[in-house]
Amino acid sequence: MTKETLFKQGAIWAFIAVELAFFTIAGDFLSTSDKSFMDFDNMLLLLKQSAPIGIIAVGMTIIMINGNIDLSVGAVFALAAVVMLDSMTWPFMAALGDWAIPLAWLFALTTGMVLGAINGFIVWKTGVDAFIVTLGSMLGYRGLVFMYNGEQPTSHLNWTLVDFAEAQFLGLHTATWFFLVCVLVLWLVMTRTVHGRNAYAIGNNREAAVNAGIKVGPHILLNFVIIGFLAALSAVVFYSESGSVNPNDGMLYELWAITAVVLGGTKLMGGYGSIISTLGGVIAIQLLRKGLGHIGADTETVNLVIGLILIAVLILDRQLNQKGKQELRT
Amino acid sequence: MSTSVTPVLRLDGIVKTFPGVKALDGVSLTVMPGEVHALMGENGAGKSTLMKVLGGIFAPNEGQIFIADEPVQMTSPLQAKSKGVVFIHQELSLADELSVAENIFLGELPRKSLGRVDWLTLYDRTDRILKTLNVGFNARTRVGDLSIANQQMVEIARALTVDPIAVIFDEPTASLTDAEKSVLFDVIADLKGRGVGIIYISHRMEEIFKITDRISVLRDGQYRGTLDTAHTNEDEVTQLMIGRSLDLSRKASSHEVGEIALEARNLSCGSLYQDVSFTVRRGEVVGFYGLVGAGRTEIAETIFGLREPSGGEILLDGQTVQFRSPIDAIARGISLVPEDRKGQGLVLGMNCRDNMTLPQVGDLVAGPFVSDGAEIAIFDQYRDKLDIRTPGWRQTVGNLSGGNQQKIVIGKWLSMHPSVLIVDEPTRGIDVGSKAEIHNLIRDLAAQGYAVVVISSEMPEVLHVSDRIVAMYQGRIICDFTAETVTEDNLIQAISGIDPRKVA
Structure with a gap:
C-alpha cells in the first residue's frame, strides 16, 4: 500500500475518531443521559443499527467501483421483506414449522438476485446508463410492493426467527455479524479475485478493458446480482426481528447507501474505492445520527448536518486530490 | 540577436x-x-x-x-x-x-x-x-x-x-x-x-x-x-x-522472414475502407502509412475484432477467421497497441503490474484468488526485458512518462505470447530518447519472429522501422513498397492517391 492510499483510506477513520471525541466531550455538557457516549453497549448497538444500510452500502460500493449506480435497492429491500414475511404465511410453509424459515429466506434472497439480474441485464444489453435503468426499476419495483398488499403492512412474527435475530454471539448482534461477514467477503472479492480486478478496470477505463479482452457485460451483470442479493439480505436480517414491513419501507435507502459510499472515498465515476472505507463511511454516518441524538438534536437537524458534512468532505477531498495532481516528474 | x-x-x-x-x-x-x-x-x-x-x-x-x-x-x-x-x-x-x-x-x-x-x-x-x-x-x-x-x-x-x-x-x-x-x-x-x-x-x-x-x-x-x-x-x-547522440538510421534486417502469419483478402468495412489486401509474414515489420482518416486504424480495429468487416476475409496462418470481439482475437494470438494510449490502452488509475497482467489475470489464479506471486513474476520479467523505468509495480501507471507507459502496453501483449502484434502510432507524444528505444524494440520483436504491423503518421518512423510499407489513401491501398525500393517522394505521392509506378 502506498503512502497516498494509506492517507486516503485513513481519512475516514480519522473522521470517526474526531466524531467519537467530539460527542464524548460534548455529551458530558449537553446530554441529559447520565451514560457516557462511548459506552460499550451503545457502540455495539450502533454497529447493529448500521447493518441494514451498511449491507446495502457494501453492494453499492462494488456497483460504483464498476462505474454504475443502483437506485432500486430500497425497493428491492422492501419487496424482499414482503416476500419473506408473506411466504411464511402460505399454507404449505406454515405446515413446515420452523423449517419454513430457511425457505422464506431463500425466497427473499432469490427475489433480490432476480431483481438485480434484471437491472444488470438491461444495463448490459441495452447500454442505457445504469442511473436511468435503476431509476425506472426503483419506481417499478416499488410498484410491485404496493401491488402485493396495497397500503397495508405485511406482517408475520415468528419467535424462533426473532430469537435468532436478537441473539448475540461474542457480544455482537446477529445483524452486526451479517454486516461484518459481508464486508470481509466483498473486500476479498474486490481486492483478491479476478472479478474484483476486472470490475475496477472496467470502472476506470471501459475501453481499455474491452481492448484487453475483458468480458465487460458479465462482470456488470454479476455486480447487479450481488447488490440485489445484499439488498435482500439486508431486508432478511432486519425484518426477521421486526416482523412487519410497510410498503414505504426502505425509501431513500439508496441515497443513504450512496452517501456512506461516497463519504468513504469511492468515486461516483468509478474505478476507485474500497469496501473497508465504505465500512468507515457507514459507521461515520451512524455515529453522527446517534451522537447528535445524544446531545439532544432532533432528526431534522441530523439530516441537515449530515448533508453539510458530506459536501464539506467532498470539497476537502477535491482540494487534496488536486494538490496531488500537480505535475509528477517521472 | x-x-x-x-x-x-x-x-x-x-x-x-x-x-x-x-x-x-x-x-x-x-x-x-x-x-x-x-x-x-x-x-x-x-x-x-x-x-x-x-x-x-x-x-x-x-x-x-x-x-x-x-x-x-x-x-x-x-x-x-x-x-x-x-x-x-x-x-x-x-x-x-x-x-x-x-x-x-x-x-x-x-x-x-x-x-x-x-x-x-x-x-x-x-x-x-x-x-x-x-x-x-x-x-x-x-x-x-x-x-x-x-x-x-x-x-x-x-x-x-x-x-x-x-x-x-x-x-x-x-x-x-x-x-x-x-x-x-x-x-x-x-x-x-x-x-x-x-x-x-x-x-x-x-x-x-x-x-x-x-x-x-x-x-x-x-x-x-x-x-x-x-x-x-x-x-x-x-x-x-x-546528453547523448542517437542513431536514427535505418537498420537492415539481418534475419530471414518466415511464413505468412496474417493476411487480409479484399477486406472492406463500409465507407471506412474498401477492398484491402495485404500479407504480413513472421519476422517482418509492415508499416502502414497514410493521412489521418485513410482507414489504417480502422483496419487494425477490424483485425482485432472491434469492428465487423462488411466484406472480404481475414486469414491467420492460412485459416479464415471471424472475430466477434477482441476476446476472440486475443485468443488467436493477435494483439493491438492502440493509438490512444491513455484512452484505449491503459487503466490509468491502476498500478503497473495490474495493467501488465490485465488480459490474462483470469489465468493467474490460485484457488479463488489472484496469485500475487505469478503476477509479480510476469511484471518483473517484462520490466527487465523492456527496460521499463518505474519505482516499482505499485506505481500508478498514470504517473509514468509516455515512453514507459507505452512499454507497459507492449509488455502487456508480449506476456500473452501473441503471433501478430499491431502497433498504432507507437511513439505518439513520446520523447526522443524513448522513441528510439521503442523503434529498436519493434525491430527486435520482428527479429524474434513476431509478425508486426506498425501504423504511423510520421514518415521517418515508418521508413526507419518497416521492412515493407503499405501506403493508403482514402480507404484504399495505393501500393506497397519494400524498404529497398521506397523513396520519400514515392511515399508522398502514394498517400496523396497517386500510384508512383503508374506515373513512371
Whole structure:
C-alpha cells in the first residue's frame, strides 16, 4: 500500500475518531443521559443499527467501483421483506414449522438476485446508463410492493426467527455479524479475485478493458446480482426481528447507501474505492445520527448536518486530490 | 540577436518547486518579435511547467516574467490573454454543438441590450478573422462537423481575437496530417510577419528545423542552451536534450522472414475502407502509412475484432477467421497497441503490474484468488526485458512518462505470447530518447519472429522501422513498397492517391 492510499483510506477513520471525541466531550455538557457516549453497549448497538444500510452500502460500493449506480435497492429491500414475511404465511410453509424459515429466506434472497439480474441485464444489453435503468426499476419495483398488499403492512412474527435475530454471539448482534461477514467477503472479492480486478478496470477505463479482452457485460451483470442479493439480505436480517414491513419501507435507502459510499472515498465515476472505507463511511454516518441524538438534536437537524458534512468532505477531498495532481516528474 | 530590439517576452530565472521536486531550476527564455522560438526537451524536462508558469496557472517561487520589458504577474490564462499572450493547446477545448463563431468568442460574446447576443456583429467579426486564416469554413459552421485540423484552426482563430504579441503553440501538429500541417505553418509564418513572437513546443525535429529561428532546450528542469536553427543540426539538439547522440538510421534486417502469419483478402468495412489486401509474414515489420482518416486504424480495429468487416476475409496462418470481439482475437494470438494510449490502452488509475497482467489475470489464479506471486513474476520479467523505468509495480501507471507507459502496453501483449502484434502510432507524444528505444524494440520483436504491423503518421518512423510499407489513401491501398525500393517522394505521392509506378 502506498503512502497516498494509506492517507486516503485513513481519512475516514480519522473522521470517526474526531466524531467519537467530539460527542464524548460534548455529551458530558449537553446530554441529559447520565451514560457516557462511548459506552460499550451503545457502540455495539450502533454497529447493529448500521447493518441494514451498511449491507446495502457494501453492494453499492462494488456497483460504483464498476462505474454504475443502483437506485432500486430500497425497493428491492422492501419487496424482499414482503416476500419473506408473506411466504411464511402460505399454507404449505406454515405446515413446515420452523423449517419454513430457511425457505422464506431463500425466497427473499432469490427475489433480490432476480431483481438485480434484471437491472444488470438491461444495463448490459441495452447500454442505457445504469442511473436511468435503476431509476425506472426503483419506481417499478416499488410498484410491485404496493401491488402485493396495497397500503397495508405485511406482517408475520415468528419467535424462533426473532430469537435468532436478537441473539448475540461474542457480544455482537446477529445483524452486526451479517454486516461484518459481508464486508470481509466483498473486500476479498474486490481486492483478491479476478472479478474484483476486472470490475475496477472496467470502472476506470471501459475501453481499455474491452481492448484487453475483458468480458465487460458479465462482470456488470454479476455486480447487479450481488447488490440485489445484499439488498435482500439486508431486508432478511432486519425484518426477521421486526416482523412487519410497510410498503414505504426502505425509501431513500439508496441515497443513504450512496452517501456512506461516497463519504468513504469511492468515486461516483468509478474505478476507485474500497469496501473497508465504505465500512468507515457507514459507521461515520451512524455515529453522527446517534451522537447528535445524544446531545439532544432532533432528526431534522441530523439530516441537515449530515448533508453539510458530506459536501464539506467532498470539497476537502477535491482540494487534496488536486494538490496531488500537480505535475509528477517521472 | 541585436539588443536594440525589445523582446516581446522574457522569462528570467524561473524557479518552480513542488513538494520534493524542483520542476524548474532557474530557467530563462527570451522571445524576440517576429521570431519562432522552439522549446524542446524530453517529457518531464519542464516544458509544460514553464508554460503553466507563463500562463499564470502556477506561481513561480522565484524569477520574473517580462512582457515588452514590463515586469508582470501572471494570475490566469485569461489575464495572460488580455496582455496579449495566448496559448494554443495540443488538446482541443471546443464545444462541439456550438458554431465556430460562438466558440471563438465564448465568454465574450458581443451583446445588445438586455443581454441579447449581437449575432450580426459576432458573425461579422468571426468571418473577418477566418479570412486571415484562409480556411474553408465560415462563422456559422457547427464545430462538431469540422475535421480535427479545422478545429485546431478555430483554436487559433480564438487566439487572434486579441492582438497577440506572443503565441504559444503546444504540440500543435500532434493530430494533423502533412497537408494540414502546411496550412498551420502558413498561419505561423503570417503571425511571424506581423511581428508576433512565437513559442513552438514540439518533439518533431523535422518541423522544428523547417519553421523555427532559434531552439531552446530544457533538460531536467534546467535551461541547457539556445541554438540558432540555421547553424545547428538534429544531432546537436538531441545531444543537448538527452546528453547523448542517437542513431536514427535505418537498420537492415539481418534475419530471414518466415511464413505468412496474417493476411487480409479484399477486406472492406463500409465507407471506412474498401477492398484491402495485404500479407504480413513472421519476422517482418509492415508499416502502414497514410493521412489521418485513410482507414489504417480502422483496419487494425477490424483485425482485432472491434469492428465487423462488411466484406472480404481475414486469414491467420492460412485459416479464415471471424472475430466477434477482441476476446476472440486475443485468443488467436493477435494483439493491438492502440493509438490512444491513455484512452484505449491503459487503466490509468491502476498500478503497473495490474495493467501488465490485465488480459490474462483470469489465468493467474490460485484457488479463488489472484496469485500475487505469478503476477509479480510476469511484471518483473517484462520490466527487465523492456527496460521499463518505474519505482516499482505499485506505481500508478498514470504517473509514468509516455515512453514507459507505452512499454507497459507492449509488455502487456508480449506476456500473452501473441503471433501478430499491431502497433498504432507507437511513439505518439513520446520523447526522443524513448522513441528510439521503442523503434529498436519493434525491430527486435520482428527479429524474434513476431509478425508486426506498425501504423504511423510520421514518415521517418515508418521508413526507419518497416521492412515493407503499405501506403493508403482514402480507404484504399495505393501500393506497397519494400524498404529497398521506397523513396520519400514515392511515399508522398502514394498517400496523396497517386500510384508512383503508374506515373513512371
